[in-house]
Amino acid sequence: MGIPDEEIAQVRAATDLVALISEHSALKKVGRRWSGLCPFHTEKTPSFSVNAEEGFYYCFGCHASGDAITFVRAVDHLDFVDAVRLLADRAGITLHEDQESGRDHQRRSQLLEAMERAVQWYHDRLLRAPDAGPARDYLRSRGYDGDIVRQFRLGWAPDDWDALAKALKLPEQVLSDAGLGFVNRRGRAQDFFRARVLFPICDPSGRPVALGGRILPLRPGQPPPPRPEPKYKNSQESPIYSKRRTLYGLNWAKQGIIAQGEVVVCEGYTDVIGCFQAGVPWAVATCGTALAEEHFTLLRNFAKRIVLAYDADAAGQSATSRVYEWERKHEVDVVVADLPGGTDPGDLARIDPAALARAVTEARPFLQFRVDRMLGAGDLTTAEGRARAAEAALTAVAEHPDDLVRDQYVMQLADRCRLEATRLRGHLEHLRAHPPTERPGRRRTWGRGDEPPPGEYPEDDGDRFDGDPAPTRRVASAPGDGVRSGPGLEALKLAVHRPEETADRVHAVLFTDPVQREAFVALLEHDSVHEAVETASPEVATLLRRVIVEEPMAGDPELGDPVDSVVTVLLRGATRRALADMEKQARTGGDSWQATAAETAQVRLWLDQLEDPAAGRDAADRLVVWLSRREPEG
Numbered sequence: 015m016g017i018p019d020e021e022i023a024q025v026r027a028a029t030d031l032v033a034l035i036s037e038h039s040a041l042k043k044v045g046r047r048w049s050g051l052c053p054f055h056t057e058k059t060p061s062f063s064v065n066a067e068e069g070f071y072y073c074f075g076c077h078a079s080g081d082a083i084t085f086v087r088a089v090d091h092l093d094f095v096d097a098v099r100l101l102a103d104r105a106g107i108t109l110h111e112d113q114e115s116g117r118d119h120q121r122r123s124q125l126l127e128a129m130e131r132a133v134q135w136y137h138d139r140l141l142r143a144p145d146a147g148p149a150r151d152y153l154r155s156r157g158y159d160g161d162i163v164r165q166f167r168l169g170w171a172p173d174d175w176d177a178l179a180k181a182l183k184l185p186e187q188v189l190s191d192a193g194l195g196f197v198n199r200r201g202r203a204q205d206f207f208r209a210r211v212l213f214p215i216c217d218p219s220g221r222p223v224a225l226g227g228r229i230l231p232l233r234p235g236q237p238p239p240p241r242p243e244p245k246y247k248n249s250q251e252s253p254i255y256s257k258r259r260t261l262y263g264l265n266w267a268k269q270g271i272i273a274q275g276e277v278v279v280c281e282g283y284t285d286v287i288g289c290f291q292a293g294v295p296w297a298v299a300t301c302g303t304a305l306a307e308e309h310f311t312l313l314r315n316f317a318k319r320i321v322l323a324y325d326a327d328a329a330g331q332s333a334t335s336r337v338y339e340w341e342r343k344h345e346v347d348v349v350v351a352d353l354p355g356g357t358d359p360g361d362l363a364r365i366d367p368a369a370l371a372r373a374v375t376e377a378r379p380f381l382q383f384r385v386d387r388m389l390g391a392g393d394l395t396t397a398e399g400r401a402r403a404a405e406a407a408l409t410a411v412a413e414h415p416d417d418l419v420r421d422q423y424v425m426q427l428a429d430r431c432r433l434e435a436t437r438l439r440g441h442l443e444h445l446r447a448h449p450p451t452e453r454p455g456r457r458r459t460w461g462r463g464d465e466p467p468p469g470e471y472p473e474d475d476g477d478r479f480d481g482d483p484a485p486t487r488r489v490a491s492a493p494g495d496g497v498r499s500g501p502g503l504e505a506l507k508l509a510v511h512r513p514e515e516t517a518d519r520v521h522a523v524l525f526t527d528p529v530q531r532e533a534f535v536a537l538l539e540h541d542s543v544h545e546a547v548e549t550a551s552p553e554v555a556t557l558l559r560r561v562i563v564e565e566p567m568a569g570d571p572e573l574g575d576p577v578d579s580v581v582t583v584l585l586r587g588a589t590r591r592a593l594a595d596m597e598k599q600a601r602t603g604g605d606s607w608q609a610t611a612a613e614t615a616q617v618r619l620w621l622d623q624l625e626d627p628a629a630g631r632d633a634a635d636r637l638v639v640w641l642s643r644r645e646p647e648g
């Protein structure tokens with residue numbers, strides 16, 4: 015990394031974190047901190063908290079935490095260096111980067127600048143040039159007015175070999191590296207796009223990084239071109255453009271996505287524009303690739319609900335098992351908008367915009383969509399038809415990784431196909447044990463003809479689809495610091511927010527939780543909380559950021575000083591644990607029995623005195639000393 019540490023610190027200090035975050039979520043002052051809806055997960059009541067003085071944020075819902083740089087990285091999907099550059103720009107700080115990364119940065123800036131100039135030039139051509147007349151007619155026929163053309167910065171690449179190259183006079187290397195042109199066999203610069211309507215593709219902050227171009231449809235009577243061209247042509251990958259990490263429209267849709275907690279994913283540029291026209295300005299499109307893991311990584315920071323708005327067949331055939339995997343891994347819900355037969359969002363926006371908006375509102379869970387389609391394709395009026403439809407739908411249900419979800423669909427199928435749920439369950443378990451893809455060509459039958467492997471149905475009473483699958487609940491993954499609560503957490507909060515009151519009363523030995531203890535030691539060892547966070551392990555850093563934004567409990571005056579009561583609780587916990595250790599050691603023959611007994615009695619006496627108003631403080635101090643002596647050296 016090429017930016018000096020002092021300058022990174024300077025950028026951090028110069029950034030107003032509350033102002034920065036306010037661009038993504040409305041913050042309200044609550045006590046000494048700021049609070050609002052979390053920009054990283056969908057919620058109705060605020061659990062996102064910002065400590066302006068220390069420059070940290072923490073979400074009590076999804077446990078997102080960090081400082082200005084982390085925030086920019088997450089929201090704008092930048093790497094560390096780019097995030098620092100962006101914040102430096104905002105704050106008007108000039109960075110002195112080392113040469114190598116500086117050159118890299120310079121190269122990217124050059125390409126971005128070239129792309130920006132090209133987009134503007136193409137856009138002006140579309141708005142003004144006489145040769146763009148047919149393009150303007152075409153766009154009007156699609157229902158695009160001037161506002162749409164300007165909002166999405168649509169452009170027109172003239173029917174010419176080198177119009178852009180000539181007009182912009184870019185160095186050949188820049189022209190080709192940005193994907194705007196190339197050097198032809200005669201050694202002359204040539205444009206990449208020719209006679210196409212252009213859709214600029216931007217990064218999340220709105221800088222154009224690539225272009226997608228569409229040919230105009232043939233007008234009546236117009237002869238077909240000698241060499242047929244593909245309908246769409248997109249920029250190649252470049253140093254500023256990665257297909258798998260770019261979503262068309264995200265820059266315009268970002269605010270809508272955050273406000274809605276939902277993102278509509280389409281397949282084409284015109285689908286995105288159609289969604290905006292239909293009053294759904296939270297739509298994006300993949301750029302000529304299938305929805306990939308990287309897209310989920312990008313989207314989950316903005317919304318927890320992902321609506322697939324593909325044409326119906328494509329949606330049903332999405333990489334199913336991966337969708338479930340991504341749902342679980344990224345904690346998002348994937349739902350499907352059911353678009354009326356054969357339409358895509360772009361068409362539907364033109365024909366019936368209200369229907370498009372409705373399809374998005376009424377989007378169903380991915381599995382529900384597939385089940386509905388399978389049942390819809392079957393004949394549910396006959397017994398045979400219902401059995402076949404149920405079997406088909408059951409194969410879809412079997413792919414879902416969560417047994418509780420599967421079971422709900424089993425009950426639904428039983429109801430809709432008038433079959434017994436227990437029979438369906440048995441069949442489902444069988445399908446899961448033998449996924450059809452693993453045994454190609456195997457005839458899947460509905461009933462008794464299928465021989466399960468030995469031992470699968472231990473009590474084979476003749477009805478082998480009667481087994482109870484005995485649901486096992488999936489163990490929820492630990493939410494980072496969600497379990498780190500209680501008096502230790504309270505003590506940490508006090509140590510951060512009232513350091514003078516805790517200075518000689520809270521000690522490392524009081525913490526039985528290793529992460530809490532590490533966090534406390536980090537606070538002791540550093541001059542500022544910032545330094546402590548910076549050098550800490552990720553787990554400890556998250557905990558520290560949390561306690562920074564969390565006020566200590568007010569404390570009941572009747573119960574006395576909050577520091578006293580927290581210290582007392584912690585002391586009891588730590589002491590009991592130490593006593594238990596001691597007894598264990600004595601049993602295994604470490605210390606002499608008498609010595610241990612005397613020591614134990616003394617410690618128990620101090621424990622009893624803890625509540626005593628006169629002797630409590632003294633007993634606490636002695637216990638701390640005793641606990642410290644028991645610590646392993648070093």
Ligand SMILES: [Zn+2]
Binds near residue numbers: 055073077
């Ligand atoms: Zn959150």
